[in-house]
Amino acid sequence: MRDSKYHSVKPIIDPAKPQLYIETYGCQMNVNDSEVVLSVMQDAGYSLCEMMEDADVIFVNTCSIRENAEQRVFGRLDLFRLEKQRRPDVVVGVLGCMAERLKEELFDHPAVDIVAGPDSYRDLPRLVEGAKGGRGQINVWLSHDETYADISPVRMDRNGVSAFISIMRGCNNVCSYCIVPFVRGAERSREPQSIINEAESLIANGYKEINLIGQNVDSYLWLDPSNTSRQINFARLLEKVALIDRKVRVRFSTSHPKDMSNSVLYTMAMYDNICKHIHLPVQSGSNAMLEKMNRKYTRESYLERINRIREILPGCSVTTDVIAGFCGETEQDHLETLSLLEEVQFDGAFMFQYSERPGTKAARRFADDVPPDVKKARLNQIIALQNDISLRNNQYSVGREYQVLVEGSSKRSDEQLMGRTSQNKTCVFPAAGYKAGDLVRVKVTSCTSATLICEAIS
Numbered sequence: 001m002r003d004s005k006y007h008s009v010k011p012i013i014d015p016a017k018p019q020l021y022i023e024t025y026g027c028q029m030n031v032n033d034s035e036v037v038l039s040v041m042q043d044a045g046y047s048l049c050e051m052m053e054d055a056d057v058i059f060v061n062t063c064s065i066r067e068n069a070e071q072r073v074f075g076r077l078d079l080f081r082l083e084k085q086r087r088p089d090v091v092v093g094v095l096g097c098m099a100e101r102l103k104e105e106l107f108d109h110p111a112v113d114i115v116a117g118p119d120s121y122r123d124l125p126r127l128v129e130g131a132k133g134g135r136g137q138i139n140v141w142l143s144h145d146e147t148y149a150d151i152s153p154v155r156m157d158r159n160g161v162s163a164f165i166s167i168m169r170g171c172n173n174v175c176s177y178c179i180v181p182f183v184r185g186a187e188r189s190r191e192p193q194s195i196i197n198e199a200e201s202l203i204a205n206g207y208k209e210i211n212l213i214g215q216n217v218d219s220y221l222w223l224d225p226s227n228t229s230r231q232i233n234f235a236r237l238l239e240k241v242a243l244i245d246r247k248v249r250v251r252f253s254t255s256h257p258k259d260m261s262n263s264v265l266y267t268m269a270m271y272d273n274i275c276k277h278i279h280l281p282v283q284s285g286s287n288a289m290l291e292k293m294n295r296k297y298t299r300e301s302y303l304e305r306i307n308r309i310r311e312i313l314p315g316c317s318v319t320t321d322v323i324a325g326f327c328g329e330t331e332q333d334h335l336e337t338l339s340l341l342e343e344v345q346f347d348g349a350f351m352f353q354y355s356e357r358p359g360t361k362a363a364r365r366f367a368d369d370v371p372p373d374v375k376k377a378r379l380n381q382i383i384a385l386q387n388d389i390s391l392r393n394n395q396y397s398v399g400r401e402y403q404v405l406v407e408g409s410s411k412r413s414d415e416q417l418m419g420r421t422s423q424n425k426t427c428v429f430p431a432a433g434y435k436a437g438d439l440v441r442v443k444v445t446s447c448t449s450a451t452l453i454c455e456a457i458s
């Protein structure tokens with residue numbers, strides 16, 4: 001096993017080496033996977049480059065969760081094909097969820113030399129060598145135990161403040177609409193000491209915030225192979241990471257309503273440096289839809305979880321995911337989603353209309369029968385309502401003070417900084433000598449539905 005303690009976590013840029021260009025689509029798990037890929041390729045002698053035109057190898061790390069995510073990747077492959085016409089020796093690899101879902105079919109696109117699923121990244125240097133001989137290379141084997149625990153990801157973020165650590169891979173839940181269990185395989189929890197080592201290494205390299213990520217972090221469970229009565233669950237892991245350095249913030253996602261335990265909530269309450277934000281995807285407010293989605297909780301049990309969060313963690317923000325227009329969704333089901341949003345008053349939400357994914361249980365068993373214009377209208381209603389609620393929640397913050405971890409300049413101006421509160425609210429305020437990584441006390445002066453406008457007070 002490679003010792004991950006305190007090694008350099010930043011890319012080594014060396015124009016004399018073969019150049020690797022990586023594009024990443026999809027969720028934070030994919031971003032973290034690209035960092036694993038860079039680590040593997042850097043060990044094989046490659047150096048990261050910023051422009052596709054400089055690359056000897058181009059990787060695109062993909063997402064299959066919605067059809068339009070795949071369409072975007074095909075658009076990029078068309079562009080890579082032009083690059084290959086200009087420089088035929090360039091090797092192009094499709095990595096991740098699309099590689100796992102489409103397998104050999106991807107070779108139908110003339111740009112593609114390598115197809116590599118999410119558990120095959122150790123094999124990439126060999127696949128690249130094989131592809132240089134002009135033959136398509138594929139590895140889409142899904143593992144029951146691969147966690148990349150001994151690989152220290154090389155961070156590609158630009159801020160050097162907030163980093164993501166994968167604590168598990170795959171998912172066992174099989175929500176009926178979701179492609180993830182098919183493309184990322186069965187759930188595997190990563191050995192806890194390797195997670196602690198990675199967090200220590202990041203902190204030693206100046207990171208101020210650690211994000212523990214997995215498809216369903218609440219089902220994290222490590223059984224000590226030498227003594228299976230010794231277990232570490234997510235609450236315990238969270239505590240261990242929080243204790244590494246009480247000045248470093250710890251976040252996590254994604255939580256599952258059926259698995260989120262009170263012990264996680266009590267652990268969050270116990271440590272100031274565990275951020276007070278929970279992303280708890282509800283997907284629908286209708287029990288009929290939740291059952292069809294195979295979510296394994298009801299509207300009532302979800303609301304009970306929300307009540308416990310508010311009891312144990314007053315002031316904790318809660319965000320969610322919502323799907324509009326799932327198979328068979330009636331107007332009444334939709335109204336129940338709207339009423340749940342009203343009842344919970346989420347701080348924010350990711351809202352999508354249902355997009356059928358081939359191979360899922362929903363695609364096999366249920367008709368995608370909500371007409372596109374109805375889906376769209378329902379989604380718009382959901383977005384409009386949630387925007388109102390987010391704005392009201394943010395207005396409550398006006399005049400209040402928060403501690404903000406600065407991540408860098410705001411999108412609009414270098415004279416403004418952007419950071420987040422413990423509740424994961426985005427704050428913008430005049431730079432006034434502060435910089436990325438600073439913890440700054442701010443007062444909220446006004447807001448939009450997405451941003452708190454602030455002034456620094458210390």
Ligand code: SF4
Pocket residue numbers: 171172173174175178179180181215216256
């Ligand atoms: S919990 Fe459900 S939605 Fe989330 S990754 Fe697993 S199967 Fe997909």
